[in-house]
Amino acid sequence: MDVLLLHGLLLLPLAALLLYRCSPPFQYLLKVAFFNCWIVATATLLSPFAAFRGRSVENMKILRAALLPLKRFYGIRMRVSGSERLRLPGPFVIVCNHQASLDLMGMVEIIPERCVPIAKRELLYLGTVGWACWLSGIIFIDRHRRDAAIEVISHTASTMQRENLRVWVFPEGTRNPGRSMLPFKRGAFHLAVQAQVPIVPIVISPYWNFFSPKEKRFTSGTCTIRILPSVDTRGLSPKDVPELTESVRQAMAEALAEMSTSDHRDQDKEQPLLGPGAGGDRGSPRGQGDTAGSSN
Ligand SMILES: CCCCCC/C=C\CCCCCCCCCC(=O)SCCNC(=O)CCNC(=O)[C@H](O)C(C)(C)COP(=O)(O)OP(=O)(O)OC[C@H]1O[C@@H](n2cnc3c(N)ncnc32)[C@H](O)[C@@H]1OP(=O)(O)O
């Protein structure tokens, strides 16, 4: 009986390994689970250290360091173009497309110093992860209470100038795995106009060459991040916000469409630390990769 049990226990990890190597959906599930576990584990282990400093944007550095290794686990190569456009001296507002939680990997790649994201309030209730977000100075808004959200944004506008703060907003307001961008919420643009600071639009290329929750596919691959020219808001007033919003969205949508038709050659793949990228680059349109910029 004991021998049987021992054999069973020995076979279990072997069976899991075999399943991991042969079944892309199983690999997908494990990789997603690992992603979430990594976030919870690092938040739990590191937040007590961040707590010594109290709530501060400087804790973003710890948060960034905790999330930077993720791309190596998954063999995701990051290519960034236009990073010099983020080297503005003062405060500014970043607007970026939002596809999935994986955006965190792109964010940590390029996020400048003294920059905090605006996030939905629900994240606050994620235990130690919420605590880590709060300690890092992330700004929370209640999307269901527009007036309260607008008040938080107005308050942020004055803080930006006073504390040389940069703010990262996902103007789609929710995750969007679709092929085109959702209509933009106007908060980020009101924020930039109120603070009279530039807007830096950022586009992250679609993940479908390596990640698809619908097809349960998560392989290695390349992600391109394009930083577009900044948009000046000096002299603009609230009445200019709708037009400003549309013109920035238009520029981002064009960049996204262009990036969607480009693809990445096999040699651009990284070797993932979490096993082979089973399944290869399926479901992606073929073409040329974005050659501008650097890879980290
Ligand atoms: C070295 C340091 C390194 C650090 C590294 C760290 C790296 C990474 C860390 C990552 C950590 C975690 C990241 C977490 C990310 C989480 C992402 C999210 O949670 S996304 C969801 C939250 N975000 C948003 O919702 C986007 C912002 N929302 C808005 O802008 C919305 O406008 C609103 C919520 C304020 C209102 O929504 P809604 O009513 O649905 O939409 P609108 O059409 O935009 O507005 C309606 C009318 O209100 C007017 N309006 C909007 N905002 C304002 C404002 N601020 N002031 C005045 N008026 C405003 C708007 O103009 C509309 O009126 P109209 O007359 O039609 O123009």
Ligand SMILES: CCCCCCCC/C=C\CCCCCCCC(=O)OC[C@@H](O)COP(=O)(O)O
């Ligand atoms: C200060 C110490 C730091 C310790 C290390 C911390 C490690 C990581 C901690 C926090 C990382 C943030 C995790 C949150 C990720 C969630 C991002 C996301 O994708 O949210 C969805 C939201 O946008 C839109 O929601 P809906 O699509 O409308 O539903």
